[in-house]
Amino acid sequence: MSHHAREALALLIMRLGLAWFIFLWAAHKIITPKQYQGLARHFDGVELEFTTIYAVAGAQILICVLVALGAVRWVSYPALALMHFFTVLRRWEGFLDPFALNARGFPIHRNQVIDLAVLAAMVALILLIHRDHYSLGAWVRRKGA
DSSP: OOHHHHHHHHHHHHHHHHHHHHHHHHHHHHHOHHHHHHHIIIIIOOOOOHHHHHHHHHHHHHHHHHHHHTOSHHHHHHHHHHHHHHHHHHTTHHHHSTTOBOTTSOBTTHHHHHHHHHHHHHHHHHHTGGGOOSSHHHHHHHHHO
C-alpha cells in the first residue's frame, strides 16, 4: 500500500469514527429528548421544546452523514468541529481539574478529556482535507478533472 493510500485510509477511518461519535449523541437527542431537555436547562439555562430538540438532532445527523460520506467537506467537516466545540466550551471547567474524583473515587472530568481529544482529531481532519482521497468530495473532484 502506498504512502498516499495509507494516509487516505487513515483519514477515512478517522472521519467515520468522528461522524459515528457525534451521530450517537445526535441520535440520543431523538431517542431520549427529555434527557437533552434537562441538559439544556442545566448547562444553558434554557427550556427547549421537543420539536426544537428534534430539529437540532436532525441537523446534526445530516452533518454526520455528510461527514461520513466525505461530502461538501469544506462545510461539513468544520460544521462538525464547531458543533463539538460548542460542547467543549460548555464544559471547560473540567479541563482545569482533570484529575478530580468524586466521593466514590470515580474520575468526574474524564469525558472532558475525551471531548478534547475528539476536537483535536476534528481539527486534524480539517487540516488534512486535501489528503482525504477516499471521500465523495475527492471522487467528485477527480471525475470533474
